[in-house]
Amino acid sequence: MDAVQEVKARLSIEDVISEYVQLKRAGKNFKGLSPFTNERTPSFVVSPEKQIWHDFSSNRGGDMFTFVQEVEGLDFKATLELLARKAGVDLEQFQTKGGRKGPDKERLLALLDAAAKFYQVQFSANKEAYEYIFKKRGYTKQTVLDFRIGYSPDGQRTATDYLKSKGFSEEEMIATGVSVQRRGGLADMFRGRIMVPLSDSFGRVVGFTARLLKDVEGAPKYINTASTPLYDKSRHIYGLHLAKKAIQKEKIAVLVEGNLDVIGSHQAGVTNVVATAGTALTEMQLKALSRFTPDVRLAFDQDRAGIAAAERAIPIAGKVKVDLSIITIPSGKDPDELVRQDPALWTKAIADAKPALDWLLATYQERLDLSTGVGKRQFSDVSLAVVKLLPDQVEQDHYIQQIAKLTDVHADSLRAKLNDVANEPAPRRKAIRITPEAPASLEDRRIQEHFLCIMLMIPNVRIYLDLISEQMFSGEEAQTLVKFLSDHRDFNGDMTTAPELQPILNYVKILSLQFEELYGEIEMTELQYEAARLRAAVINHFVKKQNQIIQNKLKTASDTEAADLLARVNKLNQLLKRTKV
Numbered sequence: 001m002d003a004v005q006e007v008k009a010r011l012s013i014e015d016v017i018s019e020y021v022q023l024k025r026a027g028k029n030f031k032g033l034s035p036f037t038n039e040r041t042p043s044f045v046v047s048p049e050k051q052i053w054h055d056f057s058s059n060r061g062g063d064m065f066t067f068v069q070e071v072e073g074l075d076f077k078a079t080l081e082l083l084a085r086k087a088g089v090d091l092e093q094f095q096t097k098g099g100r101k102g103p104d105k106e107r108l109l110a111l112l113d114a115a116a117k118f119y120q121v122q123f124s125a126n127k128e129a130y131e132y133i134f135k136k137r138g139y140t141k142q143t144v145l146d147f148r149i150g151y152s153p154d155g156q157r158t159a160t161d162y163l164k165s166k167g168f169s170e171e172e173m174i175a176t177g178v179s180v181q182r183r184g185g186l187a188d189m190f191r192g193r194i195m196v197p198l199s200d201s202f203g204r205v206v207g208f209t210a211r212l213l214k215d216v217e218g219a220p221k222y223i224n225t226a227s228t229p230l231y232d233k234s235r236h237i238y239g240l241h242l243a244k245k246a247i248q249k250e251k252i253a254v255l256v257e258g259n260l261d262v263i264g265s266h267q268a269g270v271t272n273v274v275a276t277a278g279t280a281l282t283e284m285q286l287k288a289l290s291r292f293t294p295d296v297r298l299a300f301d302q303d304r305a306g307i308a309a310a311e312r313a314i315p316i317a318g319k320v321k322v323d324l325s326i327i328t329i330p331s332g333k334d335p336d337e338l339v340r341q342d343p344a345l346w347t348k349a350i351a352d353a354k355p356a357l358d359w360l361l362a363t364y365q366e367r368l369d370l371s372t373g374v375g376k377r378q379f380s381d382v383s384l385a386v387v388k389l390l391p392d393q394v395e396q397d398h399y400i401q402q403i404a405k406l407t408d409v410h411a412d413s414l415r416a417k418l419n420d421v422a423n424e425p426a427p428r429r430k431a432i433r434i435t436p437e438a439p440a441s442l443e444d445r446r447i448q449e450h451f452l453c454i455m456l457m458i459p460n461v462r463i464y465l466d467l468i469s470e471q472m473f474s475g476e477e478a479q480t481l482v483k484f485l486s487d488h489r490d491f492n493g494d495m496t497t498a499p500e501l502q503p504i505l506n507y508v509k510i511l512s513l514q515f516e517e518l519y520g521e522i523e524m525t526e527l528q529y530e531a532a533r534l535r536a537a538v539i540n541h542f543v544k545k546q547n548q549i550i551q552n553k554l555k556t557a558s559d560t561e562a563a564d565l566l567a568r569v570n571k572l573n574q575l576l577k578r579t580k581v
Contacts, residue, residue, distance in 0.1 A: 003080060003094040008064065010087035013051045016064045020071050020291050029516070034058060035071055035291065038321055045517055052509040056517070059445055061510040071291055073235075073284045081105065108176050108230055111168045112197075112205040115178050118162050119150025119195040119208075126151050129194060129213055137260070138340065143267045146242060147196065152210060154192035156184075177207060177225040190223070192216075196259050198224075198231060201288070203241040207231035209259050224277060235284045238262055238275040246272040247292040254327070254350055255281070255289070256299045256335050264336040268343035270350070273335070281313045286320045297353040299327040299335050307363060314356050315389030326359035328352070357386065357399055365406060376407040384418050444541055448473050451534035453515040454527060455485050456508065461531045462489045467578060468535065472542040477507040543572045 014023060014030050023030040023046060030046040033039055036058040043056035054061035060070065068079045084091050085106075092104075123129050123144075129151035133139050139149070152159060160179045164170075170186050173179035180189045193210035200206050207225030215221075225231050239262040247253045254273040256262060265273040276285060281298070289296050298313065300306040310326060317324035327349050329338055338346045354362070364382055369375035380403060387399045400418065404411040452473075455462055465486050470479040484500050485491060493512075495501060501508055519527060550569055554562055 003084065003089065003091055004065065006089050006094070007080070007083045007087045008051060010089060011064065011083060012048060013053065013064045013067075014046050014048050016083070016086070017046055017053060017067055020067075029513075036060060036321075038294070045513060047509075047513050047516075050509045050513055052506060052513055054510050054513050054517075056514075059442055059449070061513070063506055066506075071287070073287050105229060107168070107172055108228075109204050109206075111163060111172050111178065112176050112207070112230070114163060114166055114168070115159060115176070115208075116148050116150060116195075116197045116205045118159060119152055119197075120148060121150075122153050122158075123149065123151035123195075126153075132194065132213060137264075139263065140267060143263060146266070147239075147263050148199075148205070149263075150195040150197070151213070152188065152190040152193050152195050156187050156191075159188045159190070160186050175228060176230065177228050193223075196263075198236060198238060198259075199241050200230075201237070201240045201244065206236070209238075233277045234280070234282045235288070236277060237285055237288055238277070239266070240274050240288070242266065243272055243274050244292055247274075247289070251293045252295045252297060252350070253289045253293050254297050254299060257301065258334065258336065261299070261335040264339045265346065268339045268346065270339070270343065270346060281309060281316065283316050283320060286313075286316055286322050290320050290322050294321060294323050295325075296322050297325045297327050297350060298356070299329060299349070301334070302328065302363075307360070310356055310360050311386050314360070314386055315391070317356065318389070318391045318395070324356040325353035326356050328354070328359070357390075358402075360386065361399070361402065361406065370407055376409060379403070379407060380409070380414060380417060384414065388418055445474060447534060447537045447541065448478055449511060449514060450518065451531065451538055452478060452481055452485075453511040454519060454531050454534070456481065456511050457493070457515045457519075458524075458527060458531075459490060459492065460524070461528055464531045464535045465489070467539065467575060472538055477504045480504055481508065481511075539575060543575065546572055 017023065017032075018030075021032040021035050021044060023032045024042075026045075028047075028049060030048070031042040032044045032046075033042050034044045034055045034057040036055055039057045044053070045056070046053045052061065052063055053067055062070075064083065065076065065079050068074065068083060069076065072079070072082070074082065081091065123133070133144060133149060134141075143149075160173060163173055163178065170179070173186065174181060178189055179186050181187075190208060190210040192214065193212055196209040196211070197205045198207040198209060207228065207230065209222060209224050212219060212221050224233070227233060238259050243253075243262075243266075250272045252272055254265075254270070256265070256273060256275045259275055262273050262275045265271070274289075276282075286296065296317065298310065300309050313324060329335065329349060330345065333341070335346060338349065361383060364379055368379045370379055383399070383403050387396055387403070390396045390399070396418075400414050401411050403409075404414055451464075455465060462485060465482070468482060468486070470482050473479050473482055481501070481504065484498065488498070491498065495505065495508070519530070522530070547569060554566075
């Protein structure tokens with residue numbers, strides 16, 4: 001058994017998915033609302049028997065690995081590591097001798113946990129750190145314990161020597177960012193600082209934020225763990241392990257800039273608050289929050305950097321299907337100051353948050369003179385630059401009309417300007433790997449898969465594979481199945497007799513799950529009619545695409561080539577006539 005099979009043997013797919021989606025029993029399967037669309041009627045189905053899931057609203061499906069990859073934004077290797085930890089599977093036993101590369105992540109996690117405990121002990125023994133946290137910051141003992149706040153002694157190798165005594169190597173200390181290589185040898189990265197552990201969503205320490213206890217000229221007030229095998233600034237959300245239950249309960253996630261803002265808010269009883277490392281909000285972070293709620297509210301500084309952060313976040317939120325709003329802090333304070341003044345003011349500010357683009361337009365309006373032509377031009381420039389990135393056209397049109405009212409300009413003029421902005425050449429980006437062929441539309445794929453699931457499960461209707469060819473289907477998996485079923489009209493579903501289908505086993509399971517949900521209780525006569533209808537739809541879509549391709553070729557074809565192309569058109573049209581239901 002390989003590592004993947006071992007993990008699947010120890011975990012049930014419904015348990016893994018239920019951490020992200022609320023599932024309810026529906027016969028032998030489970031159902032829930034799609035985490036990929038904003039549907040109101042559950043169409044997300046999980047089959048414990050097949051250990052497979054399918055989302056009818058987005059037409060996605062797979063096993064527990066593909067699901068975690070989708071919702072967490074992880075590659076397969078990271079997903080395997082995550083699920084292996086959950087299952088208690090030691091991946092080392094599945095690695096060939098000498099084949100292992102890179103540091104042992106479990107060792108690095110153990111090192112960071114040991115470092116956090118060391119800093120906690122040092123904190124309790126340091127009077128200045130103790131007074132700063134309890135008297136100046138006003139934190140309670142429980143808050144300090146919950147967030148594992150510590151102190152790094154102002155020595156060259158205090159933490160390094162301690163971790164070495166615990167059996168950790170210099171390479172491991174460097175890999176976690178706890179120690180650094182200097183001229184005199186290995187030394188502590190953090191010295192004379194209040195230590196705030198950075199934990200992942202499971203509460204495991206992956207890095208640190210360190211604040212100077214005493215001001216030192218030329219030294220930065222804060223330093224953070226750099227990128228390591230465990231800590232990725234673009235993915236990390238501070239405090240999520242302590243906030244996720246409250247976020248699910250309140251159905252609101254509040255995102256602030258500073259770790260101390262999170263700590264102060266939690267101590268005041270507002271626990272659905274998390275933080276990013278600065279204002280650089282990323283798609284991965286919003287995706288992670290969207291697992292718990294679609295309502296995300298930002299409490300960033302209302303300065304130029306905060307405005308820029310909102311401008312960047314709005315299109316990302318649209319892409320991730322998150323409802324983004326902005327919290328305005330009274331009197332220019334930060335959340336921590338507001339909480340210490342009066343927690344009720346912080347709660348009210350969260351409740352009064354405005355939709356992000358509405359807030360942005362109001363901010364532009366305050367800063368520009370809309371009574372002048374120059375002011376209107378500047379306002380429309382900055383506003384339309386954000387509006388053009390909205391993925392929803394209805395939302396785009398709403399804001400175009402709103403901008404038109406604010407500037408007293410006709411909406412058609414703004415639409416024309418928006419088109420000009422949209423048609424500007426995009427900045428050059430690094431090359432990315434793309435699929436050679438564009439995927440079929442969602443509706444096309446649905447029709448193809450619905451046809452194939454009937455062909456797979458009901459041998460008696462495989463007569464409708466006549467006139468069907470592999471080229472009519474999108475994707476290698478569908479084409480492989482069409483060829484197999486065409487060649488094996490009597491296939492009874494026994495996968496042990498079909499080695500050709502083993503590479504697409506998950507795809508076959510997804511189709512069988514679709515059949516159960518869509519056609520499981522339909523009589524044979526109706527199934528035959530449905531098979532005929534779907535075959536006609538598959539062929540119709542194929543013929544239309546082929547005719548379009550031929551029409552384009554005819555524009556530059558020679559007489560001989562044109563005759564051949566027209567003959568193909570005739571054959572396609574004849575095929576279409578033979579499949580009419």
